[in-house]
Amino acid sequence: MTLIGLGLAAAGAGPALAANESQAEPSSTTWALQPADAAGPDGRVSLRHVLDEGAGASDHVALTNFGERPATFAVYASDGTVTDDGLFDLLPAGEEATGAGTWITVSPGEVATVRDGGGVTVQVPAASTVTLPVEIDVPPGALPGDHPAGVVAELVRGGGPSIGVASRVGVRVHLRVAGDVVAELVPEVLSASYRPSWNPFARGTVEVEVGVENAGNVRLGSRTVVTTAGPWGAGRAERREEVREVLPGRSASVALELPVVPLFRVWGDVGVDPVVVGEDDVEVRLRPGTASFTVWAVPWAQIALVLLVVGAVVAVRVLRRRAAVRVQARIDAAVAQATGREVRSAGEESPVE
Template sequence: MNLHPLSLLGATALALLLAIGHPAAAGAHPLPVPAEADPAPDPAAGITWALQPAVDGAPDGRVSLRHRVDPGASVEESLALSNFSAQPATFAVYASDGTVGGDGSFDLIPAGQESTGGGAWVALGAVDGAAPRDDGGFAVSVPAGESVVFPVHIEVPADAAPGDHPAGIVAELLPDAASEVQLASRVGVRVHLRVSGDIVAGVRPDGVQATYEPSWNPFAPGTLVVRYDLANTGNVRLGAETVVGTAGPFGLLSDESPALAQRELLPGQSSPAEVRVPVWPLFLADGRVIASPAAVGDDEIEGALAASEEAFTVWTVPWAQLALIVLVVGGVLLFRRLRTRSAARVQARIDEAVAAAQGADRA
């Protein structure tokens, strides 16, 4: 699966495996970029670099580290950190647990938060001239136009739970201490670790809440606002498509919203969602939120992926239409009353005229 690099400086990190924005850098946001192996530019420092999986001391074209392992097993890998610039640069290299943001892009857990999953299983090997960091990993200076290759050891605990345990390895450019610009820029490689065992795959809409917003135009439908949390109830990462179906009493005016796509949900993760559906008010509407799971990227999921749903009912009182009916009926009744009163006045005048004529005849 292609990953999504993050670059705080907003530079287009051409063809990197992953760039991860760190919360310590104010305003860090993930930026999707191509996932091929080209250098990542840093406009402020004029430095471009890349972190890539490697074999035999050279990048091998992979976009991530992907392994299916047994509990208690270990994996040996290596990464190449390349400085494509005309000047030396110093980088901090470290591993951490992976997470997925609300927009579906991959990220690492916040700085200072201890890794408890796949990130804690990753150990970075020694590199000549590297200095260990207090918070894990090491700092290393890479000469201009050169690369540093370092080993990666992944040790899976014997009691590791089956399923996916996401992690990432990051190379962060350390700015010059004299520089006034203290923004962090990072690139990295995503680590896909799936522990073998009983694989469970499923997503479910939870906590469905529906409210009706009437339109005060009696000739337009109102809006049904459906809010819910889409939860990954299994132990592997999944994508999903969600639709909201609605119908009035006796199935009248049934409709279905366009599919809302969720790119990726990690095991145990939930993501809030909101769907707005036009609905004609028929006093009461029944609906259901249907979530259909799907494999992400190159992942393989054993067995069928079944959809799940949650039903709801909401009042859809046609206030605008009722007001229109009241106005129409009131107008008709007022017109009839005025017409009756007018006819009565005319008849009274006729009666007066007839009475006057009869009196004149008698005289």
């Protein structure tokens, strides 16, 4: 699946476009899906609604074909998700929605036909725009908080969806069910390890992977700060990493590397600060989450260097002692020869026969 421009369909000076070119077609098809009112695109970047459980709302999307020939599109709703890169996306084409995507209906209006599997199929003439009604119906008993979803326009080829690759562009739906807001991020140290440097004069590295779980009911960004230090606070280091968005009930992970002085034991602290995303309204106090960890940081290179130095000193002393013994032996031999007496190694003298 290829998804281009989801959630950015009307951002900036102009709409974000999805372009695709097939060998079966002489020219590419370029299109955009944008928030709209009944008259056409209205300049919004997303569909945003706060509704009570059991309530509903009406909205519109505008689908524009910028190509030089008519094109057919499937327009439907789906659940929202966030990729590993922190970008908003929808479920892969063909995967059935089970969340807020099932609360959204794209109506055929006067220009489209109902599509098997949900949504509509619409043919858009070249260089033209069609507007499609969107109905949102929140079921009774829906839990308060954010329920991510989106509406997507997928190019249909040869009378049916393309096989293997789906070219899509979409509009994000920010849907919040009214009620108590809970904003909480919970950090967890997934792994922490020490990687030594074999240069005894360089620091080692602590590698930390931190999981950030959104335990609340609204989407939040996070700022993660990891600090490490050795005994008595020696060699303190700090690294920061941001996650653009973590959806309610979902988790994201960040990996950080910190230089450390290997003093056998390293202590680390993790702090996660929740951040309001975009134009969201979060009227509760955002409390930071914390976690801690420890890592063995054995200074192997430094120990090896010390052993090497000590070994060298011992070797030099042994060699010097042996050299001194040899010199003394020569002196003793010379003295014996000069006095006509034999000097034994034990220091005893005997007459020479």
